[in-house]
Amino acid sequence: xxxxxxxxxxxxxTFAGRLAKEGQHEVVLVEAGPDFGxxxxxxxxxxxxxxxxxxxxxxxxxxxQDPGSDRSYKLERAKIMGGCSAHNGCAAVRGIRSDFExxxxxxxxxxxxxxxxxxxxxxxxxxLNVRTLPFEEFSPYQQDFYHAAIAAGLPxxxxxxxxxxxxxxxxxxxxxxxxxxxxxxxxxxxxxRGQDNFSIEANFEVTELLMDGRRVTGVRGFxxxxxxxxxGDMVVLASGAYGSPMLMLRSGIGDPATLKEAGIELRHDLxxxxxxxxxxxxxxLNYQAKGQLIGRTQAHEKLRLNYDEGTIVKVRSPFARDLFxxxxxxxxxxxxxxxxxxxxxxxxxxxxxSRGQVRPVRKDGSLxxxxxxxxxxxxxxxxxxxxxxxxxxxxxxxxxxxxxTELEERTPGIGTKGQAIQDWIQIEHQHYYHPAxxxxxxxxxxxxxxxxxxGRVHGLxxxxxxxxxxxxxxxxxNTNIPTAALAHRLARNFDAILxxxxx
Ligand SMILES: Cc1cc2nc3c(=O)[nH]c(=O)nc-3n(C[C@H](O)[C@H](O)[C@H](O)COP(=O)(O)OP(=O)(O)OC[C@H]3O[C@@H](n4cnc5c(N)ncnc54)[C@H](O)[C@@H]3O)c2cc1C
Numbered sequence: 001x002x003x004x005x006x007x008x009x010x011x012x013x014t015f016a017g018r019l020a021k022e023g024q025h026e027v028v029l030v031e032a033g034p035d036f037g038x039x040x041x042x043x044x045x046x047x048x049x050x051x052x053x054x055x056x057x058x059x060x061x062x063x064x065q066d067p068g069s070d071r072s073y074k075l076e077r078a079k080i081m082g083g084c085s086a087h088n089g090c091a092a093v094r095g096i097r098s099d100f101e102x103x104x105x106x107x108x109x110x111x112x113x114x115x116x117x118x119x120x121x122x123x124x125x126x127x128l129n130v131r132t133l134p135f136e137e138f139s140p141y142q143q144d145f146y147h148a149a150i151a152a153g154l155p156x157x158x159x160x161x162x163x164x165x166x167x168x169x170x171x172x173x174x175x176x177x178x179x180x181x182x183x184x185x186x187x188x189x190x191x192x193r194g195q196d197n198f199s200i201e202a203n204f205e206v207t208e209l210l211m212d213g214r215r216v217t218g219v220r221g222f223x224x225x226x227x228x229x230x231x232g233d234m235v236v237l238a239s240g241a242y243g244s245p246m247l248m249l250r251s252g253i254g255d256p257a258t259l260k261e262a263g264i265e266l267r268h269d270l271x272x273x274x275x276x277x278x279x280x281x282x283x284x285l286n287y288q289a290k291g292q293l294i295g296r297t298q299a300h301e302k303l304r305l306n307y308d309e310g311t312i313v314k315v316r317s318p319f320a321r322d323l324f325x326x327x328x329x330x331x332x333x334x335x336x337x338x339x340x341x342x343x344x345x346x347x348x349x350x351x352x353x354s355r356g357q358v359r360p361v362r363k364d365g366s367l368x369x370x371x372x373x374x375x376x377x378x379x380x381x382x383x384x385x386x387x388x389x390x391x392x393x394x395x396x397x398x399x400x401x402x403x404x405t406e407l408e409e410r411t412p413g414i415g416t417k418g419q420a421i422q423d424w425i426q427i428e429h430q431h432y433y434h435p436a437x438x439x440x441x442x443x444x445x446x447x448x449x450x451x452x453x454x455g456r457v458h459g460l461x462x463x464x465x466x467x468x469x470x471x472x473x474x475x476x477x478n479t480n481i482p483t484a485a486l487a488h489r490l491a492r493n494f495d496a497i498l499x500x501x502x503x
Contacts, residue, residue, distance in 0.1 A: 001498075002026045004219055004232035006206050006247065008035070009083015010184045010480055011467030011487040012238030014124070017188025018491035020198040025494075027198050028230060029189065030219065033058055033079035035202035038190040039180075048086050051174070051181040053308045053336065055087050062242060064431070066356075066372050073430060075371060077240060081202065082183030084240070085128075085480055088433065089309050090181055092130040092173040094121050095475035095482045097163045098322055106472040107441040107453025112489075114163055120485040120492065121161075127187035128175035128484065133310070135171055140296040141343060142310040145330035146171070148403035149313045152396055160312065166323040170312045175481075179305045184484055204228055209235060209251040209463070211267055216462040234462050234498075236455075238487065241435035241469040245274035245358045246369050248439070248450075253460070254360075262360035262367060268459055272448035276440050277356035278474040280327070280432035281375035282348035283387060283425050285394055287332075287407040289343055297333070297341075308333045313397065317389040319382050322476055325351045326390045327432075328397065343407055345398060347390035348432040350476040353378035358438050375429050387429070388421050434479040439469040454497040455490050464497075466490045 001024075005016040008031035016029040036043040047055035058080040065072045078087040100112040124130070135143065149169040150156060157168025175182045192198045206221040210229065218231035237244040248254060252267030254274060259266050300306055309331050314324040327350060332343035356373040376384045395414070398404060412424045442449025445458040451470050457463040466487040468479050475482045490497065 001234060002028065002232040003234045003236060004028045004030060004230055005236045005238055005466075006030050006219060007032075007083060007237065007239035007243060007467065008081045008185060008189065008200070009078070009238060009240055009467065010085040010483045011240075012236075013082060013085070013184035014188045014484040014487040015236060015238055015466040015491045016198070017192050018488050019494055020192040020195055023195070023197055025197065028201060028232065029199070030201045030204050030206060030230070031081050032205040033081065033202070035081040035200055038193055039186045040190070048080065049180045051090050051176045051179055051307065052305055053333065054089060056336065058087065062371060064371050064373050066374050066377075071427070075242070075431065075435070076433060077242060081189070081200075082185035084433070085183040085484070086181065086185065088181070088480055090174040090176050091309060091312065091478045092125070092128065092161075092175045092481050093312070093477040094161045094163060094485070095477040096323055099473065099475045099477070099482070102473050103441055103471065104453065106443070106449075108443045109453045111453045117485065117489060118163070120488040121481065124187075124481055124484040124488055128184065128481070129177040129182040129187070130173050130175045130481070132171055132173045137304055138171065138310045139306045139333060140293060140300055141332045142307070142330055144293070144402045144406055145345070145397075146311045148400040149311070149397045151400035154313060154315070154397070157314065160314070164323075167314050167316050170314065172310055172312045174307075174310070201230065206239075206247060207250060209247060209253075211251065214268070214460055216460055234464065237439070237463070237465045238467040240467055241277065241438050242358055242369075242371055244465055244467055244469045245438040248273045249358075249360045249369075250367070253457075258359060261362070263362045264360060264367070270445055270450060270458060272440060272442070272445065272450045274358040274438050275355070275448055276437045276472070277358060277371075277373060277435065278352060278437040279373060279375070279435045280348040280350050280474065281352055281354070281383060281387065281429050282346050282432045283391060283429055285345045285347070285391070285409055286411040287343040287345070287398075288410050289341060289407055291406045293343075293406040294341060306333050315390070315393055317386045317393075319386040319389070320351070322351060325349065325386060325476070326393075328390060328394045345394050346432070347387060347394050349383055349386050349390065350474075352383050353380065354383050373431060375431070376426060384422050384425050387425050391421050391425070434468075434474060436468040436471045436474040436479055439465045440472040441470050442472060452502065454493070454500065456497065456502070464490070
């Protein structure tokens with residue numbers, strides 16, 4: 001069988017590499033961005049390898065614009081082999097038992113059984129070089145935040161990747177090798193480069209799925225500006241939580257009324273495509289260094305790499321429905337131009353109730369896509385209340401030494417309290433870089449399900465999805481490792497899935 005995987009990001013690189021390794025199928029991995037070859041070829045741009053901070057090159061340039069709001073903000077997404085795993089923060093976190101139980105429940109089969117799924121996480125950890133750095137490798141800022149959280153009474157987390165562990169202060173595992181961001185292409189594609197059954201089509205931006213009735217037969221788009229197409233027996237979408245629904249919608253797969261409004265001819269009625277968009281809404285507190293922090297950081301960077309991230313605190317708000325519902329974490333170091341310093345604490349809600357969407361829009365005669373996260377818009381106002389609690393908890397933690405001796409809050413500023421915090425969250429909230437759920441697993445297409453529990457698109461032959469978009473609920477964790485693990489699980493069971501009857 002010829003399998004075309006569209007998107008070489010975390011999900012696509014993992015799926016394609018894992019499937020090609022078996023040698024049973026011909027696998028073509030398509031990527032809109034460039035491929036710089038294997039890690040050992042030394043062709044990669046330095047900033048994409050340097051795991052100290054997040055690079056800004058090779059980005060799709062997407063923005064969020066909520067309906068009725070004139071505020072827009074950047075949605076970072078990498079356009080390069082490895083996708084977002086090639087520019088992300090490398091926090092390697094799995095999620096918790098209830099995440100995967102919810103996916104199985106939504107799909108009506110125990111395919112995501114947490115204990116079995118752990119095998120896929122283990123394989124991903126190995127391929128992506130996941131390991132916990134010694135604490136002394138952490139920057140002074142990360143160490144100060146860790147010590148303040150312990151002083152605030154939070155327990156040390158023995159293992160953030162124990163899927164049954166609750167609150168705690170974690171020294172976060174990272175997928176780095178000697179300071180290199182070890183992306184999914186290095187982990188899963190490099191081992192199969194050169195195999196006869198595997199090929200890469202880089203710089204090929206797919207714009208449409210080719211269809212013959214209910215069967216998807218290939219893809220078409222532009223490669224280096226020239227029209228290009230590929231045919232295959234199976235197309236696996238892995239273009240990410242924005243890209244995968246965009247491709248389906250462009251191809252006429254989606255909600256009939258939405259497609260009609262955007263002037264797209266309906267090919268397949270599947271109302272959930274692009275809906276149910278989730279991420280972890282976040283707010284950022286900014287600090288000014290006082291005391292010795294900058295001097296200590298300069299001394300540290302003479303001996304070791306200063307990573308911007310590393311300490312994550314898991315906390316449980318009064319609104320939590322699970323083991324914990326929030327990450328509070330420190331991010332700081334040199335600004336990208338290396339000329340200044342920045343010190344931040346993020347508060348991110350991991351179990352949001354608000355839902356957004358990716359929507360086709362016809363503007364000035366051409367087709368565009370609106371990305372509307374609509375964070376903190378739930379009618380119960382639970383999301384904003386939980387985040388308000390999170391900001392207060394972050395302030396409680398940062399009121400302890402050594403953090404308090406070294407830093408003071410600048411924005412929103414300690415004068416912002418009570419209702420003013422809620423107002424600030426409403427205006428200033430951002431994302432945690434974890435979009436998911438726009439092609440959700442579920443049983444009933446009329447109720448918004450796009451794929452079945454095995455990632456097969458409802459009502460169509462020859463089309464699967466294997467990226468963060470299939471999570472019916474975003475993980476109570478960062479999303480890179482869970483996305484790789486889910487793609488690994490789908491690839492590893494590919495032949496069995498093909499043979500299974502549809503519900
Ligand atoms: C700045 C940043 C920091 C992050 N930090 C962390 C972190 O520390 N830990 C963590 O767990 N998660 C982190 N994440 C999130 C994590 O990286 C993502 O959840 C994960 O990479 C998503 O994988 P994916 O396969 O769904 O999508 P992606 O990795 O985005 O892959 C999609 C791929 O498809 C390609 N593509 C899209 N459309 C097309 C098309 N039409 N034709 C061809 N190719 C196409 C894209 O170029 C891309 O390569 C971060 C994300 C960002 C952006």
